[in-house]
Amino acid sequence: MVLASRSSPCRLTPETDTARLPATARELFDALPPLPGLRTEVIDGRLIVSPVGTPEHARIAMLINDALFSLRVQRGWHGFVGNVDVCIDGPRTPVEPDFVLAPPDCPRWGDRELLSSGLLMVAEVISPGSVEDDRVKKPPMYAAGGVPVMLLVDPIAVPPTVTVLSDAKEGEYQTITRVAMGSTVHIPDPIGFDLDTAVFSEH
Known part of the structure; x- marks a missing residue:
């Protein structure tokens, strides 16, 4: 993706303009204007701009x-x-989960991002374009950021599954409970809730 200024073209020189260019994916994220209809995240050092999901x-x-x-x-x-947007506490990387559960006094990073360490739970719904990020990259990010529980709904697995990850220690979730979609799965504290996953497969 190439970003261009809407103002008149200008010549970049090493002595002047280069110093003002974003040096990290986080800085580039901060410099972006609002992008309605697009999801913008930093995962594994990559700035990812992707369309929002399907209706399903x-x-x-x-x-x-x-x-x-x-x-x-x-x-x-x-x-x-x-x-x-959620800011991962520590590296300050921004992500946009599909669902976020937070207390009303959840701390923020700036005006627009909730700090991950103040959240109760995040959930990701896997799509064909997000398999690697949602299944592999994001769980350790959320665990390292202090999110107590991650819910992973995987409608494209064969068979479809729902996974609850909890007990985060040293950047990894220690407890992983996976059930076939249609079963009931317990979401542990601080949520303490039995989720009937049959609702995800109903039409």
């Missing part, structure tokens, strides 16, 4: 929100479906 992908993320609605109301928690 968005539907599953919304179903996670719906399943936790009563619990959220009871405990005063906030749920965000694919529309909030």
